[in-house]
Amino acid sequence: MCSLLRSARALATTVSLAFIFNASSVLADVPQAYALTDIGSLGGYSVPHSIDESGRITGYSYTAGGIRAFSWTQSGGMINLGSLGNDKSMAYDSNEAGTVVGTSIVNGQYRGFIWNAASGMSAVPCPPAATCSARGINSQGVVTGYTQIPGGPYRPFRWSGGELLEYLPTLGGSQGYGAGINADGMVTGVSYTADPLPHAFVSNADTQLTDLGSIDGTTSYGKAINSQGHAVGYGADLGNKSAFFWSPELGMVPLGTLGGPNSYAKGINSADIVVGQSQTRTRATGFVWSAATGMLDLNEMLLGDTGYFITAALDINDAGQITAFGKDSYGRIRTLQLTPVY
Structure with a gap:
């Protein structure tokens, strides 16, 4: 019954959103198909996190020397970015200038x-003993992420260069x-309220x-934000998880699922096209x-018989290119x- 309620609500949301977006003349077209390219790895399997406006993909891959x-x-x-020390590293985002941010683990300590x-x-200037992760970077080179002094709370930051975090x-x-x-x-992300409950935020x-x-009065998590200040993520919904779209005009809108209990939005572009996992x-x-199509299974939109199965889509750029991972x-x-193929 919960699945039927979520599906009905998602259908009603799609219809209402399509009307609103049409009225605003910003309704984006979703392509008829996608051509798939396997970008390889550094030796073992690889997992992406982002695709920027130049088409650059970042993530991490297993190598003979560990995760890089x-x-x-x-x-x-594919270029191995190395690490800050003798342990693993993972890239989370990049910009058109080719600057990449992420996390490197040095002797068990996470460093942005x-x-x-x-x-x-090089290291983001977090406090020397702190856990630190750099998660996003914009076209101006401003970075966001979080840091934690040992024994203290996690704190979101914005960093524009120099020696101090904001x-x-x-x-x-x-x-x-x-x-x-x-x-x-x-910035979007997650912050605890006084209740305390984790809620998605936009700064x-x-x-x-x-x-x-x-969605249901409990928890939500922000993952990505576009040029219009619209955010996506996921939140609790009738005991499960639902991807959401948020804008100042519409508030938080659940996107439903593809028939199962959970969905998670991971990326959004300037045309309000959203990607994720369901x-x-x-x-x-x-x-x-x-808003025009609702949620579509990317595996049903691949051009030709690829032999691949897409498990999750992680990000989408303004050209409509998507980075995803799956199995061959x-x-x-x-x-x-x-x-995209139109």
Whole structure:
């Protein structure tokens, strides 16, 4: 019964959103199909996290020396970004200038990093003993993420270069986490309220936070934000999880699922096209969503018989390119680029 209620609500939401977006003349087209490219790995399997406006994909891959952050471009292939020490590294985001941010684990301690081709990898200036992760970077090179002094709360930050982090406040609770940032410096992530409950937030260009609320009155988590300040993520919904879209005009809108109990939105572009992962009745699959079409299974939109199965879509750029991961015909985990075909 809960599944039927979520499906009915998702259908009603799609119809109402399509009407609103049509009225605003900003309704985006979803392509008829996607051409799939396997971008390879650094030796073992690889997992992506982001695709920027230049088409660069970042993530991490298993190598003979351990897990390493990578940056991939069509012209240059996959590059091992190294690490800050003797342990693993993972890239989470990049911008059109080729600057990459992520986390490197050094002797068991998580340290945020920033990387570019000219100077290589360096640490974000978090407190020396703190846990630190850099999660998002915008076109101006402003970084967001979170840090924790041992024994203290996690704190979301914004960093524009230099020696000091700009800490963001919380929604009344003790801690928060920065996840995504847009070109205007608006950050989305999760912050605890006074209740305390984790709620998705959007900051303005300063440090004021907007509580995005929740679907069922409990929890929500912000993952990505676009140039319009619209955010996506996921939240509790009737005992399960539902992907959501949020804008100041519409508030938090649940996107439903592809027939299973849970869905998670991971990325959004400037046309308000959303990607993520949803469960069907049998397994997890990657999805693309727009107000015009609702949620679509990416595996049903691949051009030709690829031999791949997409498990999750992680990000989408303004050209409509998607990065995803899944399995090939041998069952190996692969990082994929999906290029729209209209």
